[in-house]
Amino acid sequence: MPSCLALLEIANLAPALVVADRCAKAAGVEILGIESTHGAEQCLKLAGAAGAVREAGEAGVRLARRMGSGAVLTVLLGPAQGTVHTATQPPAFIPLLGIYDLMAKRDNPMADSYALGLIETQGLVAALHATDEMLKASAVELVGKEKIGAAYVTIMVRGDVAAVEAAVETGRQSVERLGGKLIMADVIARPHPELAALLPA
Numbered sequence: 001m002p003s004c005l006a007l008l009e010i011a012n013l014a015p016a017l018v019v020a021d022r023c024a025k026a027a028g029v030e031i032l033g034i035e036s037t038h039g040a041e042q043c044l045k046l047a048g049a050a051g052a053v054r055e056a057g058e059a060g061v062r063l064a065r066r067m068g069s070g071a072v073l074t075v076l077l078g079p080a081q082g083t084v085h086t087a088t089q090p091p092a093f094i095p096l097l098g099i100y101d102l103m104a105k106r107d108n109p110m111a112d113s114y115a116l117g118l119i120e121t122q123g124l125v126a127a128l129h130a131t132d133e134m135l136k137a138s139a140v141e142l143v144g145k146e147k148i149g150a151a152y153v154t155i156m157v158r159g160d161v162a163a164v165e166a167a168v169e170t171g172r173q174s175v176e177r178l179g180g181k182l183i184m185a186d187v188i189a190r191p192h193p194e195l196a197a198l199l200p201a
Contacts, residue, residue: 002047005076006057009041013154014120014184015069016042019060024192026059027052031194032088033104038149045087099147105197115164116188117157119171126180127153130171138167144200161189
């Protein structure tokens with residue numbers, strides 16, 4: 001049982017992924033997962049020693065706010081067994097939305113030697129158009145598409161840093177040219193293994 005849990009609620013998935021990477025790099029914490037509220041807010045769950053969890057959570061809040069994303073941190077010292085059980089449930093498929101409610105660790109994580117590119121939009125058309133242009137413009141591989149509800153879509157690509165940066169810039173321009181709502185366009189140069197384990201292989 002972890003001695004401490006941090007629950008960090010962040011608006012939108014792409015910012016939550018960037019914050020998760022920063023939290024893992026800021027302190028020795030375990031990322032239990034990122035759970036969707038079926039809207040913009042995502043709950044990043046961290047476990048570990050009290051000082052490390054608090055340090056990581058506070059670093060995550062600062063980063064989220066610098067990115068213009070809302071963030072709320074709650075730290076649970078000595079969480080009850082039932083709380084830990086509730087926080088560590090496996091992903092559940094939501095048939096009505098066609099999505100899983102949780103990004104949890106996978107058995108074969110994505111190699112962390114790649115850069116990870118993120119484009120998040122509100123609206124599927126702009127996201128798919130941006131994906132097509134990103135894949136045609138640069139030597140990147142599609143990692144996955146995640147929907148979190150409320151028409152939010154996050155596209156993830158990987159490759160070397162220069163290729164991913166070029167692809168994300170192309171994707172950003174594509175969304176803006178189409179008049180889509182761009183939530184975030186960002187690159188994580190070397191995802192922490194804790195983050196890489198959450199991503200599609």
